Amino acid sequence: MCGIFGYYTFNVKRDLKFVLDTIFNGLKRLEYRGYDSAGVAVDVVDPFPQTSRLSVEGSIPEEGGNFDTEAPLIVKEVGKVDALEKLAFETVNAEKIELDRRFQNQVGIAHTRWATHGVPCKVNSHPHVSDPAAEFVVVHNGIITNYKLLKDFLIKHGETFVSETDTEVIPKLCKFVYERLNEKVPFPKLVMEVLKKLEGAYAVLVKSVHYPGQLVACKRGSPMILGIKDGTGHRRISYNRIRDTQERQWKSAAIECWIASDASAVVEHTKRVIVLEDNDVLHLHGGGYGIYNTEHQDVEEAVPRVLHTLQIEVEQIMKGGYDHFMQKEIHEQPESLLQTMRGRVQFQRPAVGNPYLIPRIKLGGLEQTGAVIRNSRRIMFVACGTSYHACLAARQTVEEMCDVPVVLELASDLLDRRCPIFRDDTCVFVSQSGETADTLRALEYAKGKGAMCVGVTNTVGSAISRSTHCGVHLNAGYEIGVASTKAYTSMILAISMMALQLAEDSIAKREKRDQIIDELGQLPGKVRNTLMLDMAMRELADLLKDEHSLMFFARGRNYATALEAALKTKEVALIHSEGILAGEMKHGPLALVDERLPIVVIATRDSMYHKMESVIQQLLARGARLYIVCNEGDDNMKAYEERGCKLIPVPETVEALQPVINIVPLQLLSYHLTILRGHNVDQPRNLAKSVTVSEEH
Numbered sequence: 162m163c164g165i166f167g168y169y170t171f172n173v174k175r176d177l178k179f180v181l182d183t184i185f186n187g188l189k190r191l192e193y194r195g196y197d198s199a200g201v202a203v204d205v206v207d208p209f210p211q212t213s214r215l216s217v218e219g220s221i222p223e224e225g226g227n228f229d230t231e232a233p234l235i236v237k238e239v240g241k242v243d244a245l246e247k248l249a250f251e252t253v254n255a256e257k258i259e260l261d262r263r264f265q266n267q268v269g270i271a272h273t274r275w276a277t278h279g280v281p282c283k284v285n286s287h288p289h290v291s292d293p294a295a296e297f298v299v300v301h302n303g304i305i306t307n308y309k310l311l312k313d314f315l316i317k318h319g320e321t322f323v324s325e326t327d328t329e330v331i332p333k334l335c336k337f338v339y340e341r342l343n344e345k346v347p348f349p350k351l352v353m354e355v356l357k358k359l360e361g362a363y364a365v366l367v368k369s370v371h372y373p374g375q376l377v378a379c380k381r382g383s384p385m386i387l388g389i390k391d392g393t394g395h396r397r398i399s400y401n402r403i404r405d406t407q408e409r410q411w412k413s414a415a416i417e418c419w420i421a422s423d424a425s426a427v428v429e430h431t432k433r434v435i436v437l438e439d440n441d442v443l444h445l446h447g448g449g450y451g452i453y454n455t456e457h458q459d460v461e462e463a464v465p466r467v468l469h470t471l472q473i474e475v476e477q478i479m480k481g482g483y484d485h486f487m488q489k490e491i492h493e494q495p496e497s498l499l500q501t502m503r504g505r506v507q508f509q510r511p512a513v514g515n516p517y518l519i520p521r522i523k524l525g526g527l528e529q530t531g532a533v534i535r536n537s538r539r540i541m542f543v544a545c546g547t548s549y550h551a552c553l554a555a556r557q558t559v560e561e562m563c564d565v566p567v568v569l570e571l572a573s574d575l576l577d578r579r580c581p582i583f584r585d586d587t588c589v590f591v592s593q594s595g596e597t598a599d600t601l602r603a604l605e606y607a608k609g610k611g612a613m614c615v616g617v618t619n620t621v622g623s624a625i626s627r628s629t630h631c632g633v634h635l636n637a638g639y640e641i642g643v644a645s646t647k648a649y650t651s652m653i654l655a656i657s658m659m660a661l662q663l664a665e666d667s668i669a670k671r672e673k674r675d676q677i678i679d680e681l682g683q684l685p686g687k688v689r690n691t692l693m694l695d696m697a698m699r700e701l702a703d704l705l706k707d708e709h710s711l712m713f714f715a716r717g718r719n720y721a722t723a724l725e726a727a728l729k730t731k732e733v734a735l736i737h738s739e740g741i742l743a744g745e746m747k748h749g750p751l752a753l754v755d756e757r758l759p760i761v762v763i764a765t766r767d768s769m770y771h772k773m774e775s776v777i778q779q780l781l782a783r784g785a786r787l788y789i790v791c792n793e794g795d796d797n798m799k800a801y802e803e804r805g806c807k808l809i810p811v812p813e814t815v816e817a818l819q820p821v822i823n824i825v826p827l828q829l830l831s832y833h834l835t836i837l838r839g840h841n842v843d844q845p846r847n848l849a850k851s852v853t854v855s856e857e858h
Contacts (some may be wrong), residue, residue, distance in 0.1 A: 163287070164191025166387070166418035166504060168269040169376050169445045174411070175267060176262040177203070178520035181249060183430075184271045187419065188242045190426040190478060192486045193641050194302075195275025195843050198286040200237035202270050202298045205258055208373035209265035232256070232295040232370055233268075237286040238479035239449025241844075242273060245644055250745060255533040266374045270366040272300035278308075279325030289329045297369045299335070301328040302422055302554075303383040330366060334358060339371060341838040348372040349444040351456055352379060356442070362598060366420060375404040378420050378443040384596045387418040387435045387443060387450070388427035388673065389468070403444070403461045425478045425639060432471040434608075436622040441466070447712035453838035469622060477639045485836075487733070488641035491828050492692055497637040497647040498821070501654050521678050522662040530631045533613055536665050537587040541565040541612075542656075543575060543603045544591040547645040547725060550593055551652035554721035554820040558657045562674065572599035572810040576606065584611035591656070592616075593640060593648040595623020604628055617655055619648050620747045629717045633659060642843045644733045646828050649725060650688070650821045654681075657817055680815045684822075689826040694809065698826055701788065701807065702833035705759055711738040712753070712760045713827075714746065714776060717769035721822050726761065728825035733845045734834035745775045746777035756784040759824040761809075763790045763823055764798065790823055 166187035168180060175183075182203055187775030236252050238245040253260060272287035279285035292295040300357040305311070311334060318323070320333050330481040334355050342351075352367055368375070378385060400406060420443070429436060437443060439463070440455045451463045483489035491499075507521040527534070534540070540559060542552035552569050560567045570580060572590075576599060582588065592600045595618035599631045604625060607614055616625040616632030618713035619640065626632055637651035660675060664670045705711065709728055713723035725742035730738040739752045743762075754760070760780060764773035774797065780787060791798040792813040802808050808827050813819070835842040 163275050164188065164194035164422045164425055165300045165302050165364060165366055165376065165420070166191060166199045166271045166422075166428070167376060167418075168267065168347040169208075169418040169420070170264065170267045171374070172265060172415035173417045174263045174265055176261050177253070177258065178265045180264065180267050180269055181246075181253075181260075182835050183267050185242060185249075185609040186248045186429075187421060187426040187556070188245070188271050188273050191422055191641055192242055192273050193457075193844065194422060195273050196238065197242055197274055197281035198283070199242050199277050200271065200286045200288050201245065201249060201369065202233045202235045202288045202295075203235045204264065204267055204373075205268070206231045207264045207266055208268070212278075213525075215761060224506075228735075233585050234300060235263045235288055235295060235298065236289065239281055239283060239286070239289070250635055255541050266372060268368050268376045269858070270298065270376070271367055272302075278327045283513065284324050284576075285324045287331050289324065289326065291332035294370070295334040295337040296371060297339070297367060299328060299332040299365060301363055301365045303363035303381075305359055305363065307359070311358060312726075315323065317582045321612060327361075327515075331355065331359070332367070335367065335369070335644045336433045345371075346407070347444075348375050348377050348446070349403055349451070349453055350461070352377045353442055353453075353460060356455055362679040364422060374446070376420075376445040376574055378437070378445075380437050380626075381439050382598070382601065384422055384594075385395050385437045386421055386424055386427060388421070388431045389433050389435070390417045390431040390451070399463060400444070400449050401463050403451060403453065405442070405451070406446040406449070412447055415449045416445075416450070418445055418450065420433050422802060424473065425641065428471050428478065429475045434469050435466045435469055435616055436469065438466070438627070442702050443446055443843040449624045454798060473620070473760070474641055478641060479770070485586075485642065487644055487832055488842070490640055490642050490647045491825070493638065495652055495689040495692070497651055498654055498688060499685045500636045500638060501651040502658070502681060503636070505658065506678065506681050508678070510679070520665050521675070522658050522665065524658060526632045526634070526660050527615070527659065527662060530613065530615070531663055534587045534615070534696060535563065535565070536585075537613065538583060538585040539566055539568060539587075541568050541570060541582070541784060542569045542589045542591060543572050543574050543588055543600060543607070545597055545599055546651060547649050547728065548593060548597075548600075549590040550721045550725040550728070551649050552624060552656065553724070554818075555651045555656035555660070557718055558659040558754065558817045562660040562667075562670060570601040570603070572597070575603050577858055578755075579606075581608050582610040582612050587658075588612045589615045589617060590625055590629060591652060591700060592623075592625055593635075593645055593652075594746055595620040595625040597625075601625060602629070607773040610754050618660075619651070624776060640727050643845055644729055644831070644842070644849050650824065652819075653821050654684075665698065676819050680818055684814065686813055687822055688825055691811050692829075694811075694826045694834075695829055698829035699833045701809075701831055702837050706837040708736060708759055710758060711736055712758060713738065713740045713761060714743045715740070715761070715763035715769075715774060717767060718816065719765070719767070719769070719823055722759075722763050722823045722827070725824055726831070729828060729831035730834065732848060733840065733842050734831050734838055735840055735846065736834065736838075743773060746776060746779070748850070751779075751783070754780060754783045754785050757785065759786045759788065761788045761790065761827070765790065765823060766813060767810065767819055781806075790826065812858055
């Protein structure tokens with residue numbers, strides 16, 4: 162939900178303006194995760210562990226001098242990061258803090274909030290402090306589920322709380338534990354003691370005047386990565402044990418680090434990152450870092466973590482000439498679909514040899530587990546929101562190709578019901594971010610039941626990709642707009658490809674399977690042609706922008722298209738909209754139909770075509786205003802145009818892939834509706850991109 166960002170330097174001189182600019186730029190990259198308030202805490206006195214003594218030669222640094230323990234500058238503001246940035250520089254000027262002052266050692270932490278506990282206001286914004294002197298300062302992403310018990314305990318011991326948030330218990334608990342220590346312990350050990358008391362999901366950054374120049378980061382459930390750039394060029398700058406930080410070699414080493422909820426905030430600084438795992442505690446001190454794990458037998462011994470190289474470029478997280486990220490991501494779909502297929506699909510049928518020995522679909526992540534999935538009792542897809550709709554769109558393809566019962570579960574509902582799952586089930590967990598909280602909890606539940614767990618995500622190294630037995634990466638590229646577009650179409654494609662690979666040994670399904678694969682090569686071009694409807698959708702949006710309700714009718718695979726189009730219209734254009742299964746029309750929804758209600762009907766040429774024609778006739782009989790998504794060159798539909806219906810013609814493809822094409826004009830429609838209604842298309846009201854908190858306790 163929220164976005165956290167930390168910036169740490171040691172022996173790398175940066176002035177305060179550079180530090181603030183770096184932090185605010187990082188927050189802006191994470192703003193899609195939450196944008197109702199934001200805050201920052203930075204050092205205004207250099208905590209570098211040296212003092213100076215005067216001599217004839219001038220100022221000479223001495224090792225082991227006294228630390229200055231002045232509290233950090235903390236600024237918080239309601240609204241977007243731009244408002245925080247403005248207030249921060251105004252505060253610096255008002256307090257006569259020198260922006261050009263260079264720091265040898267700097268620890269800055271920041272947060273952009275999506276409210277879960279307490280309304281958006283300065284008091285509830287992060288960072289939160291332990292007391293007015295800000296002895297401990299914390300930013301947090303997640304939910305502390307036992308915060309009420311902790312809060313009551315701390316109140317009984319004399320603590321006072323100023324916010325409504327669950328986060329405030331963390332810095333106060335740090336102070337409570339610190340004051341009761343018999344002797345001072347290393348910073349990460351102190352934080353570990355606090356973590357023992359916390360329940361729930363969290364990614365936390367902690368700094369303290371008692372440990373100046375140090376930063377501790379820890380995570381459980383919520384995502385966090387560490388980006389590293391060291392001044393020496395050496396790859397290994399990690400402590401082996403907590404107390405290694407006292408060695409003199411780390412006083413002369415140089416390091417610059419960025420800690421963030423997402424790689425988008427780090428990639429412009431470094432491509433060398435470590436993905437922190439659950440129960441990891443990261444300690445940045447001096448010129449090195451140590452990663453420890455609270456579940457490890459010896460918590461003072463560092464645990465090894467792989468240093469990854471990010472495969473994304475800065476251009477992928479920029480708008481690239483478009484006005485909005487959602488617009489850019491809609492228009493990127495021909496390329497994102499191609500990337501999902503790249504290296505995985507043989508588009509041409511083999512001309513020679515036994516076709517059964519030459520696989521046309523090759524998903525490396527499923528090579529070792531394909532037989533287990535094929536022999537499953539059932540295949541269960543578990544997802545939320547747009548990911549659930551993608552599963553619905555591809556469900557029939559999986560059923561037809563695999564001849565295995567397929568069920569769909571909303572992750573939150575599965576958890577509420579504690580749905581029976583068996584060891585011979587295959588559970589497929591679908592999430593763009595790979596961090597969706599309810600989907601992760603459902604994954605843990607399914608693993609506990611012994612099921613085969615498959616992940617479908619767009620994020621390499623995400624929690625779902627690490628926790629499942631096998632899986633498929635979408636490779637759709639970074640998606641920053643809160644409303645998912647290109648990830649949705651790539652999900653349908655990836656699940657369909659999974660079904661095609663599982664059916665590769667079926668003689669009976671060979672011809673149908675080959676027809677679908679033949680069309681895969683044509684799909685990006687047909688989506689590109691569909692994008693030429695942009696201006697037509699802009700004109701249609703102009704007609705519909707003042708409407709209060711909108712309905713989408715479809716059946717078969719395109720029921721998912723109706724649901725997804727309605728979701729897009731709701732979440733960004735803020736128009737009440739419903740996706741209706743047309744087969745249920747006469748069981749209630751028909752009562753809403755009149756000449757004032759605009760209805761979009763999806764009636765492309767597939768196995769549901771004649772049934773959808775009947776739906777159109779029934780709606781017209783009741784004077785409905787119809788907008789029909791149909792295939793190009795469909796003469797039957799042109800007859801309805803003469804009766805006042807507006808047609809949205811799209812290219813035709815095989816039935817399994819038609820939902821990929823059909824959603825594109827409706828994505829464009831929701832985009833233009835949002836712009837014409839004056840709303841923020843990339844950051845819709847009350848929503849965030851990655852739902853990393855759950856009501857599951």
